[in-house]
Amino acid sequence: MTEPLDPDMFDPVCPSRLVPLRFGDKWAGMVVRCLEGGPRRFSELRVPLRGVTAKALTKSLRGLERDGYVVRNAHGRRVEYALTPLGRSLLGPLNALCEWAEDHWDEMLDAREAADVR
Template sequence: MTKPLDPEMFDPVCPSGLMPIRIGDKWAGMIIQCLEEGPRRFSELLVPLRTITPKVLTKSLRALERDGFVVRTVHAGPARHVEYALTPLGRSLLEPLDAARAWAEAHMDALIDARENQ
């Protein structure tokens, strides 16, 4: 069993939308990060991604699945549920995403200034 996702994983005041490198859409990198520790249910993903709508999360997960980054598994039985997990291809994105996140953190002020000057 994986530990619960931290609700504060993505600080609402952190401008994560400033990430200059995106895989798929605005949310894909954050979804991939949420799946780093193992499979998660849809409702678990909504906790740290608190500003995403269920419709947009569904759309992002489907795109990540289509692109081969995420696998969707339906568990049958009395407590039927669906889990999402990274594929080996999706897991290969973790290191580049970590590097991009570190770069964005180091250049946060310049990124904010650039966006505000537009």
């Protein structure tokens, strides 16, 4: 059994929301990060992704599955999502991108604030 996901995994002020490169959609990188520790049920994924609607999460999971990053496993009525080997290969680049975002957090926020003022 995997440990429960941290509800504050993606705090609203977390740099993960500012990562400039996205694959799939807004939630894809965060879904991959949630699946890093092992298979998860849909309801488990919604805990740290508290801003996602069921429709948007379904769309994101289907897109990740279509692209070969995630596999959907049905065990009777229980459905879990897990990273494929291809999906796991994204973890290194995703870690590097998150580290970059943390290093440039203030610059990105300043740029966004300046653009919003204009």
